[in-house]
Amino acid sequence: MNKLVCEICPHHCHLGPDQAGLCRARGNVDGQIKAINYGLITSLALDPIEKKPLYRFYPGSLILSIGSFGCNFRCPFCQNWEISTAAKDDLGWRQLSPQQVVELALELRSRGNIGIAFTYNEPLVGYEFVYDCAELAHEHGLQNVLVSNGYCCQEPLQQLLPLIDAINFDLKAFNDQFYRKIGGDLETVKNSITSAVESAHVEVTTLIIPGENDSELEIEALASWLASVKRDLPLHLTRFFPRYKCSDRAPTDIDVLRKLAEVARTKLDYVYLGNC
DSSP states (O other): OOOEEOOSSTTOOEEOTTOBOTTSSEEEETTEEEETTTTEESEEEEEEGGGTTOSSSSTTOEEEEEEOSOOSOOOTTOTTHHHHTOOGGGSOOEEOOHHHHHHHHHHGGGGTEEEEEEOSSOGGGGHHHHHHHHHHHHHTTOEEEEEEOOOOOHHHHHHHGGGOSEEEEEOOOSSHHHHHHHTOOHHHHHHHHHHHTTTSEEEEEEEEOTTTSOOHHHHHHHHHHHHHHOTTOOEEEEEOOOOGGGTTSOOOOHHHHHHHHHHHHTTOSOEEEEOO
């Protein structure tokens, strides 16, 4: 059986005919690796830009936010697990072409929309659709926003970055053991952040999970590394709430979150609390 290799993320799934990858959104279709979820929209809303969260990119504006299905991580705490763990036949969707997405974004300009945000599930597993939409959006003067886990190979990321105006990277933790548990590695995400700050507005979000990534030493190391990339790079420390396979855990203690923010602020200019 001839297998093809998906080159979007470091999993490099080897896929036989009609086989989907770990993300469930990409597969070997008719002898080519394609995005199975191309144009299949499961989530669509006109959101405040701050919900991405982006606090220092067109604050007070709205953005058309779209999502599909699939993800190349397996986070037991995922807030959108219904779509991130799904395959094509697991849920409802509507099909939109890049032209239709851009037309909708343009129609919503009268309501304060500035562009398109690719979010909700991991957008880069639907790489081709994101690229096609972003290219067309730029032709019409729209802003492109990516909300991503950053687990992407450098070549496709570098090809996409000229079309992306702002990114919020979900930096899950600052230890590789945590990343191995969810199916990734820290270094790849760090490389994505470092690459993106050269061409796009970047903000970073870390969900603080009790007993997992909430030590002051870890947050100090995380903030120190971000500061070495760019001291004014905004960091969002967000409160965990029980969800998916972590529904038996308590929410993050707000006092702990505030203390971690104080630690991060010794290194970074902008640190925000979320979900409080």
